Amino acid sequence: MKRIYLDHNSTTSVHPDVLEAMMPYYRDDFGNASSVHFFGRQARQAIEEARLKVAKLIGADASELIFTSGGSESDNFAIKGAAYQLKHRGNHIITSSIEHLAVLSPCKKLEKEGFKVTYIPVDSCGVVDVKELRAAITKETMLISIMLANNEVGTIQPVAEIGRLAKENRILFHTDAIQAAGKLNVDVNALGVDILSLSAHKLYGPKGVGALYLRKRASIEPLILGGHHERNLRAGTENVAGIVGFGKAAEIASAEMESQNKALISLRDRLYGGILKNIDEVQLNGHPTQRLSNTLNVSFEYLEGESIILSLDLEGVAVSTGSACTSGSLEPSHVLLAMGVSPQTSQGSIRFSLGRINTDEDIDYVIGILPGIIERLRSMSPLYEKKR
Amino acid sequence: MTNGPYSKKVMEHFMHPRNVGEIENADGIGNVGNPVCGDIMRFYIKVDNDIIVDAKFKTFGCGAAISTSSMVTELVKGKTIDEALKVSNRAVAEALGGLPPIKMHCSVLAEEALKSAIDDYLKKKSLIKPSAE
Numbered sequence: 001m002k003r004i005y006l007d008h009n010s011t012t013s014v015h016p017d018v019l020e021a022m023m024p025y026y027r028d029d030f031g032n033a034s035s036v037h038f039f040g041r042q043a044r045q046a047i048e049e050a051r052l053k054v055a056k057l058i059g060a061d062a063s064e065l066i067f068t069s070g071g072s073e074s075d076n077f078a079i080k081g082a083a084y085q086l087k088h089r090g091n092h093i094i095t096s097s098i099e100h101l102a103v104l105s106p107c108k109k110l111e112k113e114g115f116k117v118t119y120i121p122v123d124s125c126g127v128v129d130v131k132e133l134r135a136a137i138t139k140e141t142m143l144i145s146i147m148l149a150n151n152e153v154g155t156i157q158p159v160a161e162i163g164r165l166a167k168e169n170r171i172l173f174h175t176d177a178i179q180a181a182g183k184l185n186v187d188v189n190a191l192g193v194d195i196l197s198l199s200a201h202k203l204y205g206p207k208g209v210g211a212l213y214l215r216k217r218a219s220i221e222p223l224i225l226g227g228h229h230e231r232n233l234r235a236g237t238e239n240v241a242g243i244v245g246f247g248k249a250a251e252i253a254s255a256e257m258e259s260q261n262k263a264l265i266s267l268r269d270r271l272y273g274g275i276l277k278n279i280d281e282v283q284l285n286g287h288p289t290q291r292l293s294n295t296l297n298v299s300f301e302y303l304e305g306e307s308i309i310l311s312l313d314l315e316g317v318a319v320s321t322g323s324a325c326t327s328g329s330l331e332p333s334h335v336l337l338a339m340g341v342s343p344q345t346s347q348g349s350i351r352f353s354l355g356r357i358n359t360d361e362d363i364d365y366v367i368g369i370l371p372g373i374i375e376r377l378r379s380m381s382p383l384y385e386k387k388r
Numbered sequence: 389m390t391n392g393p394y395s396k397k398v399m400e401h402f403m404h405p406r407n408v409g410e411i412e413n414a415d416g417i418g419n420v421g422n423p424v425c426g427d428i429m430r431f432y433i434k435v436d437n438d439i440i441v442d443a444k445f446k447t448f449g450c451g452a453a454i455s456t457s458s459m460v461t462e463l464v465k466g467k468t469i470d471e472a473l474k475v476s477n478r479a480v481a482e483a484l485g486g487l488p489p490i491k492m493h494c495s496v497l498a499e500e501a502l503k504s505a506i507d508d509y510l511k512k513k514s515l516i517k518p519s520a521e
Contacts, residue, residue, distance in 0.1 A: 304426050306450035310393075310402060323426055323450070332426065344423030347448075380408050380454065382430040382446035383423075 001316045004362045008202075008294060008355035009151050009179060010320055014245065015204035015356075021248040022206065025241035033238045034229065043240045050247025057250040058177070058196060059187035060213050066230045067243050070210040071178040071199030073223065075102035077212050077234070078174045078195045081220030082143045083110050086172065090140035092116045094171075096128045096157075097338040098150050103176055104334075107145075116140070125287035126155035126339045130162060137169055144173045148191075149180035152322060152335040152351060153286030154295025156184065163192020172218060178202055178210075182253035183261065183292050194218040200242065204356065205249030209242035260356060264293040267354050267363050272296055274367030279374050285322075285336055285349055294354040297322070299341065302384035303348040303377050311373040317366055322349040344383075394451055395485035401455035406462050409444040416509025418501045427453050427494060429501040431461070435509055440464050440472055445501070452491035456480050456498035469506060475499065 005013075014022075025046060031039025033047050048062070055062040068074045083093065095107055097119045107117045118136045122128050128146055144166050149156045159175050166173035174195035177186055182203030188196055196213035200206055214220065214233070226235030253260075275282055281301035300308060305321030312319055322333030323346070331337070332346035341349075352366075378384040394402070411432035421428040427449040434442035443461040447454050459480050464472040477495035481487045487495060 302448065304449050304453070307402070307454060310399075310451045314399075314403065331424075342423075343426075347423060347426040380405065380446055381448045382419075382428055383448050 002365075003316045003318065004365060005318045005357065006352045006354060006362070006366070007318045007320050009154075009351065009353035011201050011207065012204045012355055013357060014206055015249060015252055017252060018205055018245045018248045022241040022245040025244050029240075031240075033240060034227070043238070046240055046244050047238055050243045050250075053247035053254075054198065054211055054250045055213075057181060057186065057254050058198070058213055059189055060196075061216070064213055064216055066212045066214060066234050067238060067246075068210045068212055068234060069208060069236075069239070071100075071176075071197055071202070072102040074178075074197035074199070074210045074212040075100065075176055076106050077223040078176075078197055078220065079103060079106040079143070079145060080110070081223055082172050082174065082195065083115055084221040085219055086142040087115070090138075090142040092118070092138055092140040093143045093145065094118045094120060094133060094136050094141055095145040096120045096122060096147070098122050098126060098128075098152075098155075098335045099145065099147055100151060100176055100178070103145055103147070120146075122155075122338050124340050125290070126150055126153050126285075126335065127287060127290065128157050128162070130158055130165070133162060134165055137165075137171065141169070141171050144171050145176070146173075147176040147179075148186065149177075149184060149292050150286075150335060151179040152333055153297045153339070154179075154292035154353075155287045156180070156290045156292065159191050159193065166194075167192055179292065182250075182257065183264075183294065185257070188213055188215070195220070200246040200249055203249050203253045206242050206245045209239050209246050211246070256356075261293040263356075264354050267358055267360065268294060268296050268352075270360065271352060271354075271363045271366065272298070274363065275370060278367065278371040283341075283345060285339065285341060296352040296354075297349055298352075299336075299345045299349045300374050301345060301348060302381045303374065305347060305349055307377055308348070308350055308373065311377065312366075312369070315369050315373075317369070320351045320353075322351065323347045393488070394455070394491075395487075397483070397485035398452065398455045398487065401458040401484065402451045405454055405458035407442075407444045407458065407465075408446065410446065411442060411444050414444075414505075415512065416505040416507070418504030418506070418508060420501045420504055421449070421497055423448070426450065427497050429453065429457050429497055431457075431501040431505040433464070433505045433509060435469065438468050438470075440467055440469070443505075449494065450491070452487055452494040453497065455484055456487075456495045457501070459483050460498045460502050464502060469509070472502065473506060475502060 031043040033043035285297040305323030336346040414432040477499040
């Protein structure tokens, strides 16, 4: 069966050039980068070359980049690290209601420890309300964390504006750029961020490696303690091969971002157009224009997401959903609910996230099979009255 | 590796559900669940001489919800009301070759939908009885 992967926001395939760049560091050049001898020096050089490439992707200095085990670690490091470092200055954090759980969960934990967290609401397109954010700032605020682009609906946030606000008020500013990097032009200075999270496997790099950008003047408590790695900020023998892969992936992303975006927007709009043409009672979730080039989140009314995913999976198509059945909790996507989408409509949401391997043929195939799937499931739904 | 996150039987019922639809002038209708949880089941039964001669369902829900609904209708057709009342969610899950633990609640909802339809039938029966005499 031909398989079509439309779940790139979940993870991506490793680019062939990335894999090739990584292999030597598994096979022959396997040294520990902290070792003094030849094997160590080899690994050290590879890491520092990769660091330059990842830093370039975000307009940062290599000395400001710390490698981690991935996006979740970077987010935890940023939130907890800032909170514990700055708790003498204040105990208030401002974030948004649509952040990834890797930001929300550390915030919830900090609340239990006595910190205060304000979750800024978003509008129906998923854009953070900057006015409310400004109004939420107090003398106790020591950290603002707002993601650059949302992973579920793709909405791009006004991070540069918030960066200026944070600077005015001398508050440390973190952005989760995990989904945005490689898709948007990220420049830490233009955005005015002090801390930024990245993950390799969202941009055709390997899983298990990420990075945290930490501006020179900013200081946060380390999360992983132990050896003196990463300038005493993140202990642990470096994942050399992973880091090398990350560097290569960042290099490719930088070079191809413009052409990739052009292609992805075309595919995405083709898919959306095809869906609207053949299926009624469909709702777009996310901003119509201020949105990642590859992300299309729609709700099919009167249906539940997992049943749609299963049906698509049986035909070889891979997507994801914001329905409760797959969230692991009893509630549908917190992002959709925060946008004011009704629980019922949230249940019927499907996220199509496209990538470099997708083609027009892939899209046309999906457009071809979707109407039948939706019709079959709707005929089973007690909520659907077929309009004659 | 299975052809889906569920057992073969569950996938079978998902791909080819039995008894989808409505019964006009049903003898009993059961409505359970809510959209917030993501599961709504509506069961219809036709009863003749205390035997369920027909059962149909409509479900808003995941793969497990659809297949448990389908299985329940299959299990109760031809049974007496008393026998049908004994159909437990565990029996439904077993008949389907098992469900993932987090999906067991779907089988519970299906059992509730059936009981709700039977309840409706019994209520209607006790209302009609006097005038039938």
